[in-house]
Each structure stands twice: as C-alpha cells, then as structure tokens.
Amino acid sequence: MNASHPRLTSLAHGGGCGCKLAPSVLQKLLTDLPGPAAVFPKLLVGSDNAxxxxxxxxxxxxxxxxxTDFFMPMVDDPRDFGRIAATNAISDIYAMGGAPIFALAILGMPIDKLAPDTVREILAGGASICAEAGIPIAGGHSIDCPEPVYGLAVIGTGKKKNIRRNADAKPGDTLILTKPIGVGIYSAAFKKSALDAAGYDELIASTTQLNRVGATLGTDDAVHAITDVTGFGLLGHGLEMARASKLRIVLNADNVPLLRQAQALAAQGFITGASNRNWDSYGAAVQLPADAPASLRALLTDPQTSGGLLVACAPDDAGRLLAQINQAGFAAARVIGHAEAGDAAIVVR
Known part of the structure; x- marks a missing residue:
C-alpha cells in the first residue's frame, strides 16, 4: 500500500466487533439508567436484558x-469491510425473529488519509449486502473521523408472536450454534500477515453470510430464544442468555464448531485483546474444565464479527431444526449444549 492507499487496518486501533466496550465497562455505563420499558409499555424489548x-x-x-451497529475495519479490502459491517448490522434484526425493511448508513472516515474511491468501495460493499437482503440503504450520516468507521442503522418488522428474545430460554432446551467461531483469531492472524488465502476466503464467507434463517426460526413455536454471537464471544452472549432467562447453560466444548484454522492459530497466540477483556469481565461466572488448555478459553471468548445465531429450542425438535438450519446454508451448525435450572452461569464440559 502506498501513502494514498494505506492498509485500512493500519488506520484503526481495533477492528470488527473486537472494538466493542468490554462487557463490564458497558454494564457500569448502563447501571442506574431508567428502564424505558416501565415508562413506554409499547417497548417490548429495550436495553434491560442486553x-x-x-x-x-x-x-x-x-x-x-x-x-444500529458499526465498527472499524478488520480487513484491508474496502468492499469486504463494507460487506462484513452490513451483514453484522442486519443480523440483529434476524436474531429477534424479524425481517429487515431498510437501513441507514453510518460513516466516519479520515478523509485526509483515504482516497474517495476507497470510501466509495466501502459504501458499495455495504449496499451489495443490503441488496442481497432485499432492502435499500435509504439515507445516513457521515463525518470526518480520525479512524475509519462504517455500519448501519437497520429497521425491521415482525409479528409480535414471532419475536424471539434472549430471555425466553427454558430449562431443558437444546442449544444450537449456526456458524463456526474463530473470527477474532483469524482477524488477529490477518493483521500479522499469518492468515493464508484459504483462511481469508473462509473468514469472508462466514462474516458475509446473512443470518436470515432467524426470520424463519422466529415462526417456529419450538424455538424459544435466539441471540447472535458477536463481540463478547460465545461465552459472553451465552451468559447474557443465561442471565436474562435465569438459568444455567452447559456447553460441550467438543461440539462447538470452529473455523478450520482457529484452534491452531489460537495455540500459536493469535488472540485479540478483546478476548482477554471479555474473560476479565465475566470469567467468574464461567466454569471451564480443570485441564482446559489456554486455547479453549481464547476460542470461547473470541470476539465474533457477524457471528452466528445461538438458538434455544425444545429438545424433541432440535434434530428437525438443525437439519432446517443446515439446509438453509449453515453447514457448520451444531448442537453445542443445553440449558438447565440453576444459577445464571455457564459450565463448559
């Protein structure tokens, strides 16, 4: 890259959902703020349960x-950056069991460092994913910013009976994860030029796959709760579900799907700072196996960008739902554990 076309990742101190504030910091910021649902009864889901x-x-x-969701680049190709950011933002609508109808762009760019054509490619990437989702980018807002930032505010609709919160998992539910984890580890390796072409292609394929299956799952009475797995990692978002639903989650580590090189790269030390911040924030509520390697903790706390859906469903319907998810294009989807009565926590076996 020359001076007029620097690596996008070199302009940002973080990338993807690894930019998110640590769960503990976010909790402190939101503590004591008034619960909007108490004042606005039509607000069915607010900030109460994350x-x-x-x-x-x-x-x-x-x-x-x-x-709304936006972040700094985790890859250098501007179109890929735009595609990943748009896919990630739209995922929140699907995770609620809804369908998106339009989006607004959020853009902050260091205009003295990036050529207009580069910024245009970022916007084109986001627009291409919105077109794939069948929605327009109807407007937005842009600012001059020291680091490149892009994302979307997305509006969707859904039937009240189809809304799937993270708070409605039931004891005995089976847990399904729709995408493999390891995105943060791949991103860390990419920044150090340690991710090969096959790994990069796998990264892009995963992070640009729309979670539209969530809208279908929302119509199924056997599906009780859904959340998407992003910057707080599988453990962090699983713990949010456990706390909101007031139960314990048990994960089978051997069943968790991984990107093909994730385990090897984690063992080599390609771990993001966000992974450690995540563990510091919620590790006290997680029980890992006594002989667990350090790489297991790194994988389970790894910040996912545009990750998969964590689905809690009736156990008798888990096989049918898993087959449906696989047929929708999520070949790596697996049953990874279950929910049970108990204090809100995660036990990894």
Whole structure:
C-alpha cells in the first residue's frame, strides 16, 4: 500500500466487533439508567436484558425492530469491510425473529488519509449486502473521523408472536450454534500477515453470510430464544442468555464448531485483546474444565464479527431444526449444549 492507499487496518486501533466496550465497562455505563420499558409499555424489548435490537409494538400483531451497529475495519479490502459491517448490522434484526425493511448508513472516515474511491468501495460493499437482503440503504450520516468507521442503522418488522428474545430460554432446551467461531483469531492472524488465502476466503464467507434463517426460526413455536454471537464471544452472549432467562447453560466444548484454522492459530497466540477483556469481565461466572488448555478459553471468548445465531429450542425438535438450519446454508451448525435450572452461569464440559 502506498501513502494514498494505506492498509485500512493500519488506520484503526481495533477492528470488527473486537472494538466493542468490554462487557463490564458497558454494564457500569448502563447501571442506574431508567428502564424505558416501565415508562413506554409499547417497548417490548429495550436495553434491560442486553438483547440484540429494540422492539416496539405498533399494534397487537405488528412490531418495529430497530438496531444500529458499526465498527472499524478488520480487513484491508474496502468492499469486504463494507460487506462484513452490513451483514453484522442486519443480523440483529434476524436474531429477534424479524425481517429487515431498510437501513441507514453510518460513516466516519479520515478523509485526509483515504482516497474517495476507497470510501466509495466501502459504501458499495455495504449496499451489495443490503441488496442481497432485499432492502435499500435509504439515507445516513457521515463525518470526518480520525479512524475509519462504517455500519448501519437497520429497521425491521415482525409479528409480535414471532419475536424471539434472549430471555425466553427454558430449562431443558437444546442449544444450537449456526456458524463456526474463530473470527477474532483469524482477524488477529490477518493483521500479522499469518492468515493464508484459504483462511481469508473462509473468514469472508462466514462474516458475509446473512443470518436470515432467524426470520424463519422466529415462526417456529419450538424455538424459544435466539441471540447472535458477536463481540463478547460465545461465552459472553451465552451468559447474557443465561442471565436474562435465569438459568444455567452447559456447553460441550467438543461440539462447538470452529473455523478450520482457529484452534491452531489460537495455540500459536493469535488472540485479540478483546478476548482477554471479555474473560476479565465475566470469567467468574464461567466454569471451564480443570485441564482446559489456554486455547479453549481464547476460542470461547473470541470476539465474533457477524457471528452466528445461538438458538434455544425444545429438545424433541432440535434434530428437525438443525437439519432446517443446515439446509438453509449453515453447514457448520451444531448442537453445542443445553440449558438447565440453576444459577445464571455457564459450565463448559
């Protein structure tokens, strides 16, 4: 890269959902803020349980679903950056069991460091994913910013009966994860030029796959709760579900799907700073096997960008639902554990 075309990742101190504030910091910021649901009864889902999007009841049947998500680049190709950021933002709508209807762009760029064509490619990447999802980018807002930032505010709709919160998992539920984990580890390796072409292609394929299966899962009564797995890692978002649903989650580490090189790269030390911040924030509520290697903790706390859906469903229907998810294009989806009565925590076996 020359001076007029620097690596996008060189302009940012972090990348992807690894940019998120640590869970403990976010919790402190939100403590003592008034609960909006108590004042606005039509707000069916707010910030109370760290769910994926806000949900507002228009009437007895129809809801509006709203979210926003943006971050700094985790890859250098501007179009890929735009595609990943858009896929990640739209995922929040699908994770609630809804369908997106339009988006607004959020853009912050160091205009003295990036050529206009580069910025245009970022926007084109985001627009291509929105087109794939069948929605327009209807507007947005842009600023001059020291680091490149891109994302979307997304509006969706859904039937009230199809909304799937992270708070409605039930004891005995089977847990399914729809995408493999290891995105943060791949990103760390990429920044140090240690990710090969096959690994990069796998990274892009995973992070640009729309989680549209969530809208279908929301129509199934056997599906009780859904959340998407992003910057807090599988353990962090699993713990949010456990706390919101007031139960314990048990994970089978051997069943968790991984990107093909994730385990080897983690063992070589390609771990993000966000992974350690995640563990410091919630590790006290997680029980790992006594003989667990350090790489296991790194994988389970790895910040995912545009990760998969964590689905809690009736155990008798798990096989049918898993087959449906696989047929929808999520070949790596697996049953990874179950929920049970107990204090809100995660036990890894």
């Amino acid at each position: 769910d994926d999007a806000a949900v507002w009841a228009l009437d007895d049947e129809t809801c509006v679903i709203a979210t």
